[in-house]
Amino acid sequence: MKQSEIIAQLRENMSRAYAPYSKFHVGSVIRSTDGQYYNGCNVENAAYPLGVCAEGGAISAMIQNGSREIAEIYVMGDGDALVTPCGGCRQKIREFANANTQIHICGPEGLRKTFTIEDLLPFSFGPDNLNK
Numbered sequence: 795m796k797q798s799e800i801i802a803q804l805r806e807n808m809s810r811a812y813a814p815y816s817k818f819h820v821g822s823v824i825r826s827t828d829g830q831y832y833n834g835c836n837v838e839n840a841a842y843p844l845g846v847c848a849e850g851g852a853i854s855a856m857i858q859n860g861s862r863e864i865a866e867i868y869v870m871g872d873g874d875a876l877v878t879p880c881g882g883c884r885q886k887i888r889e890f891a892n893a894n895t896q897i898h899i900c901g902p903e904g905l906r907k908t909f910t911i912e913d914l915l916p917f918s919f920g921p922d923n924l925n926k
């Protein structure tokens with residue numbers, strides 16, 4: 795997929811968000827290291843803490859389809875501030891990231907900034923701690 799196509803897909807994923815409470819729509823796309831693409835959007839709940847982030851949805855889709863490693867994950871949301879993943883999502887991404895995994899933060903107009911997991915979650919706890 796070209797980056798312009800990924801940006802278009804992110805807009806589509808954002809539009810599918812179920813966010814009646816925050817009204818903050820987020821879309822995500824993962825490209826796994828085996829070349830597959832997975833989509834996610836945030837899905838809120840009337841029991842507020844049960845809402846899931848766009849990144850979590852894309853990770854679930856990736857695992858269900860048999861991929862295990864994230865080459866790139868894109869996140870798109872509105873507003874001037876960077877829509878960087880929440881703390882919980884950083885840990886979820888960490889589980890399936892490698893040192894080169896690119897975390898691309900986008901606004902509706904396109905790519906804004908790219909991070910590694912080490913940038914966003916330094917000194918992280920991960921599978922290696924459990925020798926898995």
Ligand code: THU
Pocket residue numbers: 813816818819820835836837838845846847848849869877878879880883
């Ligand atoms: N949200 C995401 O889906 N991903 C992020 O990276 C930031 C926040 C969602 C959670 C909630 O549904 C809404 O945005 C407002 O926090």
